[in-house]
Structures are given as structure tokens and as C-alpha cells.
Amino acid sequence: MKRVTLAIATALCILALLSGCGGSADTYKAGTYTAAAEGYAGGVDVEVEFDQDSLLSVKITDHNETVGIGDRAIEELPDKIVEELTWEVDAVASATVTSDAIKAAVKDCIEQAKSK
Template identity: 65%
Template sequence: MKKGLRSVLFSVLVGALLLCAGCGKSGDIYTAGVYTASAEGYSGPVTVEVEFDGSSILSVHVLSHSETVNISDRAIDEIPSQIVEAQTWDVDAVSSATFTSDAIREAVRDCLAQAALR
């Protein structure tokens, strides 16, 4: 009797898993949309905007910052495009603009968490 009950429960569990497997779009890891977040840079908050489709990072833009002009410019210009190209927040910091680089990466990581499918 126990063996028959176990077999039925196993079959129900497998069936439920198969049904759930087809519930979402295949390959989607993000909720599509535009997300914003801020993180502390050297001179204050750095705010970014990240756009996602269901499976990738489409764009990253620095919306505002209080960083030192000329020192932070390279990080603000390069880090967003590197993130889009690599499809991860974990890209190399720009030398001499480490705080700004870290703030951009941290804010993008926050946006990734906001967009992640749960």
C-alpha cells in the first residue's frame, strides 16, 4: 500500500513540475522594463537607469552624479557600455575613478535585483 501511495505522489509531483516548467517564457531572467537606483560615489550619490528586456540588459545610463569632472568622466562614459556588452555588473573599474566605477556597478546591481524574476 505504501509503495502504491508513493508512486501516486511521485507521479503528481512530476506532473506539477512539468506544468510549472512551461509557465514562463523560456530564457527570461528579467522582468522587462526600466529601473533606477543610486549608490554612493566619491562626492555623493550616482543614479543610474537600466533597461531590460526579458533576457538581457539593453542599456545603462548615468542619470545624475556629483563626481569630480574630468576624473569621473571616463568611468561615466565607459562603465555603462561595458556592462551592456558583458551583460553583467561585474566589469573592471576605471583607474583613478574607482569610487565612481563602484557606485555605477553597485547601482546597476541594485537594478538587476529589482528586475530579477522571482
């Protein structure tokens, strides 16, 4: 009886895990989108490139953030966003305002790419 219960529980766990594998992936209208958000020292402009299935690149095209502080977020966050395929990444320590501006602008681009 214990073996049957264990086998059923194992099968249910496997089914639960596999059900997430074929989930509904986001689709985008391929192209390059731009947006801006207010950073610590002014606007932070971003350019985000998409293909139909994925976020391909994030570039900061203009900013006036503080050298040595805000520019750490400018350098680090774009790669992290592309690597994790989401704007919901951790902020760079000591550069929270700049990080939040980058994330907000990228989120705006994602929303643009999703709307059809």
C-alpha cells in the same frame, strides 16, 4: 587501445563543453529600473533597461563626480556593462569609487528586474 581512449576522452570533452551551452539564462521582468549608490562626490543615479532576456541599456541620470576623473567612469562603464551583460566589470583606473558606485547601482537594478 590508445585510439579508443582518445575517442572517449574527446567525446567527454565535447559533452562537457555542450552542457554549458543550454544553461539556465537569467530572465528579467522587462522594464526600466532605477537605483543610486554613493560615489566620490555624492550619489550616482542610474537607469537600467531590460527586456525579458537581457540588459539593454545603462544610463547615468545624475551625478556630481569629479570632471576629468570620475566622469571617465560615467562615460565608459555603461557601455562596458551592456557589452558584457553584467555589473561585474573592471573599474576605470583612477575612478574606482565612481566605478564601484555605478556597479552597485546597476547590481541593484538587476536584482529588481530579477525579482518577480
